[in-house]
Amino acid sequence: MNTISLFTISVFIWGTTWIGISAQVGDVPITVSIFYRFALAGVIMLVGLALMHRLQRPNVWRFVVIQAMCLFCFNFIALYKAAALIPSGLIAVVFSLVSICNAINARLFFGDKISRQTVLAGSIGATGLMLIFWTDLFANFDNATLQGIGWAMLGTLIFSFGNMASRHNSSLGITPVTANSWGMGIGALALLGLIKIGGQSMSLSTQPVYWVALIYLSVIGSVVGFTTYLMLIARVGSARAGYATVMFPVIALVISTVFEDYSWTPLAITGVVLTLVGNVVMFRRPEVRHSHYYKDNRV
Template sequence: MDTPVLFIATVLIWGTTWIAIAAQVGDVQVAVSVFYRFALAGVLMLAGLALIGRLERPRIWRFVVVQALCLFCLNFIGLYAATATVPSGLVSVVFSLASIFNALNARLFFKDPLERRTLVAGALGFCGLALLFWQDLAVSLDPATLRGIGFAVLGTAIFSLGNMASRKNSALGITPVTANAWGMGIAALVLLCLLVATGQPFAVPRAGTYWVALVYLAVIGSILGFTAYLLLVARIGSARAGYATVLFPIVALALSTVFEGYQWSLTAVLGVVLAAIGNIVMFKPRRPEQPPYQACSAITDRKAGP
């Protein structure tokens, strides 16, 4: 699958999962819903790969476990804990820093160069979402709000570490499909242990919309969404792939405009423009470097001109 198709698919898939998440809000605890989501996704992936004879056992497990904890477990706990105390728009603004976290972690763990374009694009995307969710930023800095912001930063940082683990798995020859299948299963087991340890009840909702939403989140949001995203990480690097976190809240608001009557303000429009400019900066093709003799020739030609 072409890289642009993977990027667009990631943005569109993760931009629509909020509809399914909203349909699950009610009698079931958030952590229990997350457990149901990744338990179903893990079972489907492992069983599906086994049926077609493509289920592989990773040679090295430690980075698969790290990916499981950071992408399918602890990051969700942090982000959902943040959403419980601060507006979801503010959480989206913080989460948009994933591309910056990815760039810094790639420098730390893989010695990747810290490109100026990545930092500029990330800053533009962050400012764009800040304008887009301007109303959500008007919060009082009380202890609960600061705690929520801290959880959002922690969840984003953990998500970025999961990106690094995925890169390491790819370098070891473990495909994103294999790492995701085992990772989601491992994450579900960890979540199950946490839920049992904290005594949270496992509610069984009766509403059909809940189960439809669960299937959508497991199959589309998790299996397809995370696989597309981690294939992007393997192809274009974690920093550039992380820019998807800037764009999917925009897709969510576009859908909210159609289905919920969201009213766009001037600051929101300006925010989308900034995010789009950041996207251009991030993905604009680099100019091919000229060989030294061509560069000298070009300088000589300019000097000889009128």
């Protein structure tokens, strides 16, 4: 598969998973839906690697577990809660700023320098988000929108913590494929524990769209999307592959406009443009040396 195909597939998959998340929000408890997603994805990954004789056991499990909790459990609980409150396309825009969270967390956990361009990218992105939600939060205060933004930002931050764990795992010689394969299974078990503790029932939806979304999120979003992105990184490097993060919110917003009746305003358009510009500025930093460690994992 050529580089253009890998990039196109990665952007399309990441841009469409957000509407799938929205389709799962409803009669089935959020934690149960996420459990179904990663239980299926984990089985596919682990069995698939075993059949190809490529399944490896991590030599250190601690940070694999932390990665699992951050990438395949708590972060998605927050993102699914956000999907119940704000359009999926806007969640994608918030999530696209994960690279800025990564830069801050890399400074806190690994001592990496935060460059001027990182500060500039963060400032542009934050301004863009403020403009996108200006009407709901300032002109006509909407508490539900505020909560949705909060959940989306929390999910993005937790995902960034998972990226830091992935970076540490890589330094220990644990490949992202190995960590994510076991991580999906561990995340599913953790979700099952939360379901039992919370006394939730393992209910099943009767809506066909729910099951279509589940299969899409598990097989395409979690397994295929992750694999194509790793192949893209191997082909062109993490910095160039990271531009997929700039593009997928555009796909998500178009889908949200069609299926969720998202209403565009001049402020929202300006905000989206600024947010995407912030991502471009972020990924144009040539001095980022460790980006492949914390950009290896996606929705």
